[in-house]
Amino acid sequence: MKRVWPGIGAGLLLAAGMIGNGAAPAAAATHKIVMMVTWIGCEDVCKGVQDYIAENKIDAEVVVRNAAGDKTRFAGFVQEARAMKADVVVTWGTNATLSIVGTLADQGNKAFLDDIPVVFTVVADPVGAKITESYDKTGRPNLTGTRNRVPETVNIKSIRRYQPDFQHLGMLFDPSAPNSVNKVEEVKALTGDLDFTLDALPLDLDASGAPMVESIAPKMEILKRAGVEWVYLGSSPFLEKNQDAFTGAAVDDEIAVLSPYEHLVTESQALMSVAARDYDVGNLAGQQVASVLNGSKPGDLPVLAIDQFAYLVNMKVAKKLNLYPPVEFLQFVVKVE
Numbered sequence: 184m185k186r187v188w189p190g191i192g193a194g195l196l197l198a199a200g201m202i203g204n205g206a207a208p209a210a211a212a213t214h215k216i217v218m219m220v221t222w223i224g225c226e227d228v229c230k231g232v233q234d235y236i237a238e239n240k241i242d243a244e245v246v247v248r249n250a251a252g253d254k255t256r257f258a259g260f261v262q263e264a265r266a267m268k269a270d271v272v273v274t275w276g277t278n279a280t281l282s283i284v285g286t287l288a289d290q291g292n293k294a295f296l297d298d299i300p301v302v303f304t305v306v307a308d309p310v311g312a313k314i315t316e317s318y319d320k321t322g323r324p325n326l327t328g329t330r331n332r333v334p335e336t337v338n339i340k341s342i343r344r345y346q347p348d349f350q351h352l353g354m355l356f357d358p359s360a361p362n363s364v365n366k367v368e369e370v371k372a373l374t375g376d377l378d379f380t381l382d383a384l385p386l387d388l389d390a391s392g393a394p395m396v397e398s399i400a401p402k403m404e405i406l407k408r409a410g411v412e413w414v415y416l417g418s419s420p421f422l423e424k425n426q427d428a429f430t431g432a433a434v435d436d437e438i439a440v441l442s443p444y445e446h447l448v449t450e451s452q453a454l455m456s457v458a459a460r461d462y463d464v465g466n467l468a469g470q471q472v473a474s475v476l477n478g479s480k481p482g483d484l485p486v487l488a489i490d491q492f493a494y495l496v497n498m499k500v501a502k503k504l505n506l507y508p509p510v511e512f513l514q515f516v517v518k519v520e
Contacts, residue, residue, distance in 0.1 A: 214243070215244070215476055216244060216268065216271075217270065218245075218247075218272045219275070220250070220257070220260050220283055221249045221279065223252060224249050227465060228304055228464050229275065231467075231469065232466075232468050233245050235469025236469055257279065269299055270299075270300070270475075271301070272296060275304055276306065276420055277362035280309070281314065281361065284297070284301050284303075287315070297325050302328055302329070303326070303327075308362065309486065311368075312365060324482040326481050329489070330488040330489065336373060338457055341455070341494070342455075345508050349379065349413060350378075351380045351382070352413055353381070355383075356417060356419060357419050360419065366419075384405060387402075396425050399422075403432040403435075407437070414438050414440055415440075416429065416444070423444055426451040433452070440453040441454070441455050441457070443457070444461070448496070455496050455516075456495045460493060463491065493517060495519055496508055
């Protein structure tokens with residue numbers, strides 16, 4: 184017999200240890216509740232959390248809530264977490280995290296969770312977004328998280344290792360998303376020390392304030408005319424969701440794409456990614472969840488960092504762009520044919 188929380192459809196309840204068949208454990212067997220709040224569905228990070236809990240036989244059930252790109256849903260998730268008395272809430276992405284816990288200045292505001300432990304994942308710059316004070320101490324009793332991003336210096340140096348004469352980087356960003364704007368500023372700060380030029384263009388917004396897919400190709404053409412050689416996705420769930428429009432426009436304009444997400448290489452037309460594997464990020468978040476369920480105070484836990492990254496190169500795109508990696512580069516990258 185399934186436990187169905189108020190407002191939760193039975194088909195949306197995923198139980199640790201029973202994932203994949205839709206079944207939930209008997210009510211008497213489960214003592215902890217983990218709510219996973221996602222932005223674009225239960226992808227590999229979410230699955231990594233679920234599997235870590237299941238494989239480590241943690242006595243908890245995982246309830247997945249998907250905003251599906253709609254920020255208005257988060258307020259309901261906050262209320263639902265309190266109603267079901269969730270033991271831990273896991274958030275995916277900057278939008279979800281800001282909507283669930285707010286900024287440092289929002290502590291004490293009941294519109295956000297400061298009374299339930301929260302573990303964040305896939306936040307490009309939690310310090311810049313004012314979610315945490317630092318990576319060592321979040322400055323919030325109920326909050327800890329994970330770091331999944333390669334340092335931007337590594338990304339720029341990786342491009343130059345691939346193409347030694349690289350000089351001009353481009354970025355498209357979502358002006359409505361703080362993480363997207365902050366990432367542009369972070370990359371811009373490196374232009375002097377690493378000797379490259381950056382052109383960053385905001386995507387056009389529609390009447391509701393959402394970025395428009397139709398603006399990707401025209402903006403990419405502007406970057407091409409400016410002399411951009413590589414375009415970096417930076418941090419943008421919108422561009423990640425519309426990966427084919429983004430990478431396709433770049434390839435059409437003979438611009439190489441560097442992605443922080445490997446699936447843009449394996450499933451679309453990004454040339455290269457330097458990234459932590461999403462599933463590994465989910466496992467790391469699962470470790471944080473386990474620590475909290477075992478009695479650790481979230482605010483006492485540092486934000487855990489992924490320490491292993493993979494280099495992927497799409498050789499079909501390399502052929503289209505006539506931009507092949509040096510032989511020594513091929514010794515450590517994973518080639519996607």
